[in-house]
Amino acid sequence: MAKSTSSDVLTLIRSLRSAYAATPTNLKVVYMGIVGSFPFNSFLSGVLSCVGTAVLAVCLRIQVNKENKEFKDLPPERAFADFVLCNLVLHLVIMNFLG
Amino acid sequence: MHSLFQFFRIIDLAGMSRYRWILALLAIFYSSLSICTASIVRPISESHRSAALELFVPVDESFGSLENTYEALRTLEILGLEKTYDISRATCKAVLETLGSSPSITKDLFYALKVNGILKCQIEAINFEGIASNMLAVLKNANSLPDFYYSIGSLLLIKKHGFEVILPDSDGAFHSIKALSQSDGRWRYDSNGAESSTYAAGMALEALAGIVFLADSEVDQSMIGVVKNDIVKLFDIIKSYNDGTLYFNDKYVHSSDYKSPLEISAAVVRGVTSFAEVSSGKLNIPGNKILGLAKFFLSIGVPGSSKDLFHQIESLSCLENNRIYIPLVISLPGTVLSLTSRDQLKVDVTTVFGAAAPPLSVKLVQAFNSNSEGKPIIENQELHFDKENSIHYLDIASLKMDVGKYKLIFEVSLHNLEDESKYATGGLTSFSAFFTGSIKIDKGELAILNSDGGSAETIEKLDLSKDSFLSLSANHLQKFRLSFQLTTPLGHTFKPHQVFLKLRHETKVEHLFVIDSSARQYKLILDFLGLVEKFYYLSGKYDIELTVGDATMENSFLRTLGFVELDLPEPPEKAAQPPPQPADPYLRYGPKQEISHIFRAPEKRPPKELSLAFLALTFLPLIGFIIGLTKLGVNLKLFPSSPGPAAFSILFHAGIAAVLLLYGLFWLKLDLFTALKALCFLGPFLVFVGHRTLSHLASTSAKLKSS
Incomplete structure (x- = not known):
């Protein structure tokens, strides 16, 4: 029971986070549409960071979802560790690219 | 002088592009001629005094070493400027220190005594007897010329301070120095050295003179006679310049002990004059050689270095008052004399x-x-x-x-x-x-001639002594003739160095012609038919400029006579283009064009408010997320309760925070290498604690499942 609650909460947070991560992407594109693409690397890194985070969040959600039999043997903790690691690597690259 | 100035002004004014170098050469030639004659020796004058005041300037009441101080003081004393600086306080201190400490180097002592001789420091404080006995000991063991020179010089100076100095073995010392002399009148520095030098001869003669002065008994006259003979031989190897000045010089094997001819000549003059002072009878040196030496020192003019000035002034003062011959210098105050x-x-x-x-x-x-x-x-x-x-x-x-x-x-x-x-x-x-003098210019005439046998189209009389302006016209079938006569005040034909005619087209293209003299008159005929190509077929107005200049002509001039309107045929297809005129040479000295730097134009930036609004918008979802989180409440049920795993999971979260902080710093100020290095330590730590935390969580959930 506890597990399912925790899983629900986790799922909720992830979905919110995913939505949050995707929102700035749209904002970025709108912003760029308005003011132009001068610091292009900033724009690109901003967009890529959002998209990347969203993709990673989606992956996490796929992996922790019980209905996906594909990942049945994969514990959610392992999925979370993967998520954290991938995020760290992604943001290292983003920071470097941001200039 | 006036005419010379005028002459150079003409050279300056006649700034003709391609003939300028010829004129420059002429100018250099004449200026060198006039300088050469003017620089023939002049006696020591005010310019030497002002140079001495410029070269000898004490720094902190001191001229530097005692040798330099002596040179400065002696030069100023000879020139009558000894009252200029008051440096006695600091310098006397150095002198007393040197004399009190009885230094091992006799040279320092020698110069200290010399400075003291000029400044007259407190002599009561000096132990002259001690120094004298010291010097006598040095003299006794001396085997090189500088030892002899400085010790005898010091003893001489002590005697001049009023203390009794008795040289016990004067003949012995005399012989030891004489033993170093060479057959050609030069001396060696010591008995081992094979090299003989003229500078050493000067030192030796001065030392010998000192011995004769200090000797308790009369020095053997035959020995003095031998030295006199040496001096005559020394003057046989004197060298001469073309202008009759004489000097001494040495050949050098080692450049380290190089001495300039001035220094060597000064040493010889000092030695010879001081020896002549103490020896009885006259030295058999011709007066011309003494005069030649004096001219050598004077021909240097005003030297630029303090050492040179000292040597020049000191040796001239030796010559000014010597027992051989006193040189008298003949000089001309002015070498440019105006007849007018x-x-x-x-x-x-x-x-x-x-x-x-x-x-x-x-x-x-x-x-x-x-x-x-x-x-x-x-x-x-x-x-x-x-x-x-x-x-x-x-x-x-x-x-x-x-x-x-x-x-x-x-x-x-x-x-x-x-x-x-x-x-x-x-x-x-x-x-x-x-x-x-002033040169008379007359019979000036300018004419345009027809080519058919020379019948004149126009003839204009020219009065070249004053400005006049003529306007002529000609075509390419005609000739141009300019003639005038130059006579000196005594009625002779005068031939100046420069007689040029210049034709300048409106487009600044210039043509220069040298006017030759023939049968008492200067005449130039220009046949335009032969010159059309040279004139680049440029028709139109040509200004006529006449230059007559000479160093001895007081009324040298550069004058515009007028213009001639030339009608030349049309240029053929392949006619040469006139060369581009060089830019005004004086522009070179004008201000340079301002350099404008080109920077990259800044990119268009959005207005600040818009950027801030979007920043706020990007933060909105985060705020929503946090609000949502507070609404839901944080679920910490799965947070491990036992201390070990709890610590690990806290460390795990702290590690993630640290890595994010590191990224933040990387963005703000760190470079990639520093950030990666830090990450090398943080990464494994994070992996380790993360693995422990997550495996603990996995095992608890597995236990739950199994139960």
Whole structure:
């Protein structure tokens, strides 16, 4: 029971986070549409960071979802560790690219 | 001088592009001629005094080392400027220190005593007896010339301070120094050295003179005779320059001990004059050689270095008052004499320091025109003596001399016979001088001739003594003729160095023609038919400029005569284009064009408000997320409760926070390498604690599942 609650909460947070991560992407594109693409690397890194985070969040959600039999043997903790690691690597690259 | 200035002004004005270098060469040639004659020796004058005050400036009441201090003080003393600086306080301190500590280097002591001789420091505080006995010991063991020189010099100075100094074995010391002499009159520095030097000869002679002065008994006269003979031999190897100045020089094997001819000559003069001072009888040195040496020192002019100035002034002061011959210098105050203003030919006969000479008369033996060497123009003219200014003069108006450059030969004869053996006048002395005058220009004529046998189309009379303006016109089938005559004040034809005609087109294209003289008159005929190509087929107005200039012509001029309107045929297909005119040379000295830097234009930036609004918008979801989180409440049920795993999971979260912080820093200020290095430590730590935390969580959930 506890597990399912925790899983629900986790799922909720992830979905919110995913939505949050995707929102700035749209904002970025709108912003760029308005003011132009001068610091292009900033724009690109901003967009890529959002998209990347969203993709990673989606992956996490796929992996922790019980209905996906594909990942049945994969514990959610392992999925979370993967998520954290991938995020760290992604943001290292983003920071470097941001200039 | 006036005409010279005018002459150079003409050179300056005649700024013709492609002939400028010729003119520059001419200018250099004439200026060097005039300098050469003007720089013939002048006695020591105010310029030396001002140079001495510029070169010898004490820093913190000191001239540096004692040697430099002596040189400065001695030079200023000779020039009568010893009251200029008051440096006695600091310098006397150094002198007393050097004399009190009885230094091992006799050179320092020597110069300290010399400085003390000039400054007269407190001599009561100095133990002269001790120094004298010290010096006598040095002298006893001395085997090289500098040892002898400095020890004897110091003893001499102590004696001059008023203390009794007795040289016990003067003959022995005399012999030891004499043993170092060479057969050609030069000396060696020590008995081992094979190299003989003229500088050493100067030192040795000074030391020998010191021994004779200090000797308790009379020094063997035969020995003095031998040294006198050496001096005569030394003067046989004297070297000479073309202008009659004489100097001493050495050949050097090692460049480290190089001494300039000035230094060497100064040393010899010091040695010879001091030896002549103490020896009885006269040294058998010809007066011409002494005069030649004096001229060498004077011909240096005003030296630029303090050492040179010291050597020059000191050796001249030795020559000014010596027992061999006192040189008398003949000089011309002015070598450019104007016939128009009836200048006087002045001759100055003084000693090297400009003091008055004994009664004498000056005769202009011969005067030659430099252009036509051979027969002298003037012979045996006695100069008058102006007692007030003590100057010998001659009115040049009475000489009937024409303008030109002359070589004047003077002879000085002393009135008193006994002066003949005391002063060296050097027999005949030659100078060159410019006699300038105003040149008469007449029969000036400018004409345009037709080609058919030379019938004149237009003839214009020209008065070249004043400005006039003519306007002519011609075509390419006609000729241009310019003629004039130049006569000197005595009615001879005058040939200036520069006679040029310049034609300048409106487009600044210039053509220069040299006007030749033929049969008393200057004439130039320009056949335009042969010149059309040279003129680049440029029709139109040509300005006519005439230049007549010479160093001896007081009324040299550069004048625009007018213009000629030329009608030349149309240029054929392949005609040469006129060369581009060079830019005004004076522009080079004007301000340079301002350099404008080009920067990359800044990119268009959005307005600040818009950016901030979007920043706020990006933060909105985060705020929503946090609000949502608070609404839901944080679920910490799965947070491990036992202390070990709890610590690990706290560390895990802290590790993630640390890595994010590191990223933040990386973005703000760190570079990639520093960030990666830090990450190398943080990463494994994070993996380790993360693995522990997550495996703990996995095991608890597995336990739950199994249960």
